[in-house]
Amino acid sequence: MTREPLGVGIVGAGPVVQAIHLPTLARLGELFEVRNVMDVNPDVAAAVAGRAGASPSTSIDELLADDGVEVVAICSPSAFHAPQVIAAMRAGKRAVLCEKPFATDREQAELIAEASRETGVPVIVGAMHTYDPAWLAGIAEWESLGADAHTIRSRVVLPPNSRFETSATEVLTPRPSSGLPDLGDPSVRAQMVFGGVLGLAVHDLPLVRRLIPATDEVAVVSASALSPWGYEVGLTANGRLVHAIGALTEQWRPTWELEVVSDHARMLLEFPPSYVHAGSATATIATSARTVRFGPYPHNGYEGEWRALHAIATTGSAAAPSVESLIDDLVFILEVASAASATARREEAR
Amino acid sequence: MTTPTASAASTASTVHVEPADPLRAAAAAAALAALPLSFTEAGRDAKVIVVAGSGGWVDRVRAAASAGAQGVIVTDPLPAPGASALATDTPACIVVLAETWASSPMLRAAVHQFGEPIARTRLIDARSVEPTTGRDLPAVIFAQLRAVQSLGIEVSTLAIAAQSTSSILAIGRSASGARIVLSAARGDGVDGTLDLLLVAADEVIRIDLPDSRTARPGRAVLTSATAAVELPTIWETAHRNSWRALHDALESGLEPGHIAMFAAALAVAPALAEA
Ligand SMILES: NC(=O)c1ccc[n+]([C@@H]2O[C@H](COP(=O)([O-])OP(=O)(O)OC[C@H]3O[C@@H](n4cnc5c(N)ncnc54)[C@H](O)[C@@H]3O)[C@@H](O)[C@H]2O)c1
Numbered sequence: 313m314t315r316e317p318l319g320v321g322i323v324g325a326g327p328v329v330q331a332i333h334l335p336t337l338a339r340l341g342e343l344f345e346v347r348n349v350m351d352v353n354p355d356v357a358a359a360v361a362g363r364a365g366a367s368p369s370t371s372i373d374e375l376l377a378d379d380g381v382e383v384v385a386i387c388s389p390s391a392f393h394a395p396q397v398i399a400a401m402r403a404g405k406r407a408v409l410c411e412k413p414f415a416t417d418r419e420q421a422e423l424i425a426e427a428s429r430e431t432g433v434p435v436i437v438g439a440m441h442t443y444d445p446a447w448l449a450g451i452a453e454w455e456s457l458g459a460d461a462h463t464i465r466s467r468v469v470l471p472p473n474s475r476f477e478t479s480a481t482e483v484l485t486p487r488p489s490s491g492l493p494d495l496g497d498p499s500v501r502a503q504m505v506f507g508g509v510l511g512l513a514v515h516d517l518p519l520v521r522r523l524i525p526a527t528d529e530v531a532v533v534s535a536s537a538l539s540p541w542g543y544e545v546g547l548t549a550n551g552r553l554v555h556a557i558g559a560l561t562e563q564w565r566p567t568w569e570l571e572v573v574s575d576h577a578r579m580l581l582e583f584p585p586s587y588v589h590a591g592s593a594t595a596t597i598a599t600s601a602r603t604v605r606f607g608p609y610p611h612n613g614y615e616g617e618w619r620a621l622h623a624i625a626t627t628g629s630a631a632a633p634s635v636e637s638l639i640d641d642l643v644f645i646l647e648v649a650s651a652a653s654a655t656a657r658r659e660e661a662r
Numbered sequence: 663m664t665t666p667t668a669s670a671a672s673t674a675s676t677v678h679v680e681p682a683d684p685l686r687a688a689a690a691a692a693a694l695a696a697l698p699l700s701f702t703e704a705g706r707d708a709k710v711i712v713v714a715g716s717g718g719w720v721d722r723v724r725a726a727a728s729a730g731a732q733g734v735i736v737t738d739p740l741p742a743p744g745a746s747a748l749a750t751d752t753p754a755c756i757v758v759l760a761e762t763w764a765s766s767p768m769l770r771a772a773v774h775q776f777g778e779p780i781a782r783t784r785l786i787d788a789r790s791v792e793p794t795t796g797r798d799l800p801a802v803i804f805a806q807l808r809a810v811q812s813l814g815i816e817v818s819t820l821a822i823a824a825q826s827t828s829s830i831l832a833i834g835r836s837a838s839g840a841r842i843v844l845s846a847a848r849g850d851g852v853d854g855t856l857d858l859l860l861v862a863a864d865e866v867i868r869i870d871l872p873d874s875r876t877a878r879p880g881r882a883v884l885t886s887a888t889a890a891v892e893l894p895t896i897w898e899t900a901h902r903n904s905w906r907a908l909h910d911a912l913e914s915g916l917e918p919g920h921i922a923m924f925a926a927a928l929a930v931a932p933a934l935a936e937a
Contacts, residue, residue, distance in 0.1 A: 462828035463847035465789055467859060469866055471887075533823040534833045536841050539784045540863050544841055546823055546831050553829040555845055557787055562864040565885040573791055573847040575828070599851040 318406070318625055319347040321381030323372055323396050324388030325360035326351075327473075327487065328411060331480040331587045333385060334364055336614045339589075343622045347380035359484050372396055376403040383625050385409040385438075390510070394420035401433040407625040407632070408435040409617060412514050414642045421639045434624045434632035436617060437641070441515045441570075441583060441593070442522075443616030446607030450579055450595025451522060453604065457597070459574035461523040466516050466556040469567040476566075476587035492540055501537035502657035508543030509649035512558040516570050517648065518641045519581075523572055524552045527644045535652035536659060545652040576600070584612065675733065675912060676704035680722065683714035686737040689875050693760070693901040700909045710908065715739030715759075717936070720748060727753035733908050735760055737901065738874065740797075741804040741928060741935040749925035756911045759920040760904035763856045764808035766871045767896040767903040768880030773814050775893055776867055776884050780813055785861040786836070787843045791852040799830040802846040804934040807832075807927050809856055809871065810842060817842060820931040832931070874900035 320337065322329055329349075337344050349361035350369035361368035369375040376384070376399060384400040386393050386408065394415040400408045401424075414437045415421045428435060441447055454461075477483050493500050509517075521527055527549045534546035542559030566585035571578065576599055583593040592609040611619075624632045679690040690712045694701055701710065710733040711726035713719055720742050726734045733756045739745070748757065759765065773780065788806040792799065800822070811817055820834030820842065827848070834842040854873035860866065870881040879895035911918050928935055 462826070463845075463849075465845065465847075467787065469859070469861055533831065534843075536833075538841060538861070542785070542861070544785065544843060546833065546843075546845075548824050548826075551826055553824055553826065553831055553845070553847070555831060555843065557785065557843065557859075557861075559785060559861045561861060561866060562887050563866050563885045564887055565866060565890065567859075567866075571789070573829075573849045575794070575848070576850050578791060578849055578852055601851075603851075 315626065317341065317343055317345040318622060319380040319382045320344050321348040321350070321375045321378060321384045322346060323350050323375060323384060323386050324392070325349050325356050326387065326485060327477050327483055329387045330360060330483055330485075331477040332614055333387065334360070335480055335589055336618055337364070339615065340618055340622075344618065348375045348378045350375040356485060372399055376400060376405070381405065383407045383409065383621060385411070387411045390416055394424055397424055397435060398427040401427045401431040401435070404431065405433060407621055408433060409438055409621050410435060411438040413437075413510050413645065414638055416510070418643060418646060421642050425635050425639050428635040432629060434629035435635060435638070436621055436624065436633060437638050438617055439515050439518050439641075440613030440617055442518050442613070443620055444583065444593045444613035445609040445611065445616060446593040446595045447519065447581060447613075449606035450581060450597060453595075453597055453606065454523075454572070454577070454579055457577055457599065459577040459579075461572045461574050462552050463573040464520050464523060464552065464554045465571045466513065467567055467569045468512050468558040469565075470560055470585060471564050471566060472560070472562065473587065475564070476585050480587050480589060495537050495539055498657040501659060502653040504537040504541065505535055505543045505545065505656040506649045506653035508558045509545065509645065509652055513543070513545065513556050513648070514645055516556070517645045519570060520554055521641055521644050524549055526550050527640075530644070530647055530651070532648065532651035532655055535655035537656050543652070543656070545648065547648060547652075589614070674700055674702045675710050675909065676708040677701045677710040677712060678704055678706055678708035679712040680714060682722075683716045686714040686716065689901055690735070690737050692875070693899065693905045696899070696902050697905055697909070701905065709733065709912075710735065712737060717742070720744040723748060723757055724753055727755045731755050733758065733912050735905060735908055738762060739924070740801055743928065743932065743935040745921065746925040746928050748921045752921070756908065756917055757921050758904050758908040758911065758918060759924060760874065760901045761808055762805050762854075762874040762900065763871045764805065764812040765874060765900035765904040766809075766880055767898045767900065768869065768871060768882055768893065769809060769812050770903070771893050771896060772867070772869055772882040773812070775891075776882070777814060779862060779865045779867060779884055780815065780860060781838070782862040782865065783815070783840050783860040783867070784863065785841045785843070785859075786810055786815060787859040787861075788856060789845050790854065790856045791847050791849045793852065793854060794848060794850050796848075796854070798936070799825065799846050799848065800934040801936070803830055803832045803844050804927065804931065806844040806846070806856060807931060807934070808924065809858065810844070811923055811927055815840070817927070817930050820844070822933055834930070877902075
């Protein structure tokens with residue numbers, strides 16, 4: 313059965329769209345066609361739309377008024393995500409993909425939930441690891457073993473983003489280089505840890521939530537801002553220990569690992585860095601009887617999320633994750649981010 | 663050119679392995695068998711006495727010294743609070759600790775080759791999974807702390823941040839302000855490797871240290887902006903490495919300082935010691 317590709321509208325056309333979404337959509341040409349690209353910067357809108365053979369817009373109303381746009385991807389800076397997701401829902405589009413994070417506070421998340429209930433428009437969040445085929449295979453095996461995770465440790469140590477962006481595309485808008493943060497300033501530390509959780513840990517916290525029975529008793533037990541940029545966060549949730557490290561460095565080797573330990577099994581997920589199109593993660597599960605490995609599969613979580621969006625938009629919202637679960641993810645992420653940033657702010661000067 | 667570990671000119675030291683703890687005694691017997699030129703087995707009046715590091719080891723060290731031993735090897739010493747006293751009221755013999763991880767030859771090689779980048783580290787993250795039949799989790803954290811110290815990092819503070827029957831997390835700082843994160847989980851299907859990650863602004867060092875009884879080599883890799891350097895593998899157990907340290911110390915008369923460092927670790931984190 314052949315279908316017409318779905319028309320895509322993209323809101324915000326920065327490096328993420330240029331390096332991640334346009335190359336992904338180019339590989340999924342049978343499923344999608346980019347029809348409209350909006351950016352508040354008209355030059356960026358025109359240039360990026362031109363790359364995709366789409367029409368440029370400079371306002372979201374203009375993009376939503378384009379009848380060729382059937383699904384919308386929100387890729388603007390985080391502060392705009394919630395109102396733009398809601399606008400796309402209210403415009404009656406078939407489905408919405410929102411880059412992570414879904415929203416930056418709980419009130420915004422509630423407004424999204426309300427709009428979703430009223431309009432019935434399904435939404436997915438671009439937390440690509442949740443769509444990575446190795447994660448999906450790994451978690452299925454983990455659950456079939458009946459393994460109950462008691463310890464989860466995440467390590468994210470990355471070279472500069474430009475290393476990956478410039479290999480995935482020709483970036484139109486290079487990022488401004490940021491100065492060296494002053495960790496002696498409590499508000500700098502607090503902001504760094506909050507930003508680290510919402511920017512990097514955000515990809516794995518939905519996986520953590522899937523791995524532990526509940527996250528209603530979250531206590532942050534350690535948090536620190538790392539020099540020159542990074543975070544360290546330890547927490548307990550319903551008796552489980554979760555620890556996460558994220559650091560941006562100048563060295564070349566990307567490390568993105570999530571380790572999950574139960575009494576009788578250990579799962580190690582090794583993800584490729586963001587921005588690149590290098591296939592999936594690998595998931596290695598060891599028990600005393602044997603070690604099994606899933607992946608690498610040819611496609612990554614970015615392709616996974618667009619495939620999921622296509623399925624939802626064409627077969628109906630039954631295939632979509634419940635908005636409640638996306639909001640529960642966000643509430644967990646925000647709770648960790650704010651408690652960790654408060655701890656990092658209080659840390660004694662060094 | 664390779665040189666033999668012990669030259670034919672140096673004399674073998676007689677050694678006696680106390681049988682108290684069968685597992686530790688077996689590990690000691692394996693180390694002894696791997697150093698046939700440096701050590702020969704003898705009875706209780708041997709020059710070197712090998713004592714088990716299980717509960718009561720501090721008294722066993724003192725007893726061996728009083729009985730006239732010139733060297734004592736402690737196999738897998740637990741964090742016993744009494745060990746601090748050995749640092750101040752020193753026994754009249756050389757004491758060497760054969761520890762999981764801290765005695766690893768790969769750790770020594772890393773200190774030797776990567777000393778400067780190690781000093782630039784801003785984050786030290788140590789993780790391991792302890793088999794169900796293994797040590798208490800605080801003792802595992804103590805062994806991690808000893809490994810971090812043995813990297814030449816002066817640990818100023820360390821406190822347990824979370825602990826359950828299945829996992830433990832300890833957080834601290836080095837004298838130069840680096841964040842120290844030590845964590846251990848309990849689980850089967852794993853091999854007791856310590857995974858150390860050191861992060862600096864421009865470099866990352868990753869060191870894997872197997873448990874002390876295997877000669878499976880550890881791994882040490884330094885990655886910078888332009889390259890990665892991996893140290894040659896060393897197929898020697900941590901225990902054998904400690905035994906060689908004692909052999910060298912007996913020849914040179916230089917006390918290797920293990921007890922002082924062990925006592926320093928106890929002083930930083932007394933909560934990890936068993937009462
Ligand atoms: N999934 C991933 O791997 C990944 C990686 C990095 C960032 N992200 C997320 O993707 C999103 C975009 O990231 P980026 O690095 O491209 O961001 P960016 O801030 O560099 O660029 C965003 C673009 O949006 C435009 N813009 C600003 N305000 C706007 C508005 N109100 N409406 C529409 N466009 C607007 C800017 O002009 C810019 O071109 C962020 O939400 C970020 O959290 C995802």
